[in-house]
Amino acid sequence: MISISHKAKQFLILAIKLLIVVGAFYFIYEQLATNDKLDWNKFIFLFKKNQSVGGILFILFLSFANRFLEILKWQNLVSSFKIITIGEATKQVLASLTAGIFTPNGIGEYAGKTLYFEKNKAKKIVFLNLLCNGIQLILTVILGTIGLLLLGYTFWVLVILALAFGFLSVAFFTKKIDIKGYSVSKFIEKLNKIPKNIHQKNTLLGIARYLIFSHQYYFLFIAFDVHLPYFTLMATIVTVYFLASALPSFQFLDFAVKGSVAVYFFSLLGVNEWIVVFVTTLMWFLNVVIPVIIGSFYVLNFKPQWKS
Secondary structure (H helix, E strand, O other): OOOOOHHHHHHHHHHHHHHHHHHHHHHHHHHHHOOOOOOHHHHHHHHHHHOOHHHHHHHHHHHHHHHHHHHHHHHHHHOOOOOOOHHHHHHHHHHHHHHOOOOEOOHHHHHHHHOOOOHHHHHHHHHHHHHHHHHHHHHHHHHHHHHHHHOOOHHHHHHHHHHHHHHHHHHHHOOOOOEOOEOHHHHHHHHHHOOHHHHHHHHHHHHHHHHHHHHHHHHHHHHOOOOOOHHHHHHHHHHHHHHHHOOOOEHHHHHHHHHHHHHHHHHOOOOOHHHHHHHHHHHHHHHHHHHHHHHHHHHHOOOOOOOO
16 A cells, blocks of 8 residues: 655645635636626616615625524534534535535535544434435425426426325335445434434524525515516526526536526516526525635635544
């Protein structure tokens, strides 16, 4: 086995840190600078027309609340085996978000969080991160399906319900089948080992985060002079979020994927394409780019817990 000197190992870790941070900033710049659908002149005109210090602070507060609730969710889940502070949870969530920005569906986020714990806790951390993201996925599917129903897409609602029934049936009849040490029954067993109060808090925080995130979308559309009935606008927002989340994507392309789906659905309601693109881009900038910039600081100051 080839042994690596301490200095060489330090240099390798530094190189990886810099690669993650530089890569994150490069992808962010590329998406903002090369998107020909972003008409900055229209944006500046509308911003000057509707600018409000109170409105800007309110939108920024929603971004803070959205990410803070995610931090509280992570702190709550980790408390199932270890108590960590808000500061530690913040570091782990934002650094892992930065690490996962250019990996498919944020897979790098899972790996990033494991590095903050002992090596023998890696599987547990991946499982807890699955629960952290899983509650948001469940809420996205449920509310997105309701959104489709409110918009009149009954056929697609029936298709989703049929797929859900089929998935649950397969899971039930194959729950004891073990594939490389993994099975549905073992997954349920792991779920049951976590105290109910932690599951309940995870669910409540997930609901609060979903409501804040979706209403930030809503208020941004209002700021861009889109005045549609509340339930129509919210039904479209949750539908877009649901369908876009079902598509494989990278974090740095998140706004492009959501934007393309949003343009289709909002165009049916008569909303201008450039407004949809800008709202989606702003949501991405406020809820991904800013946290990634902060997370870059934590990545550069990261000290791995794994021992060789």
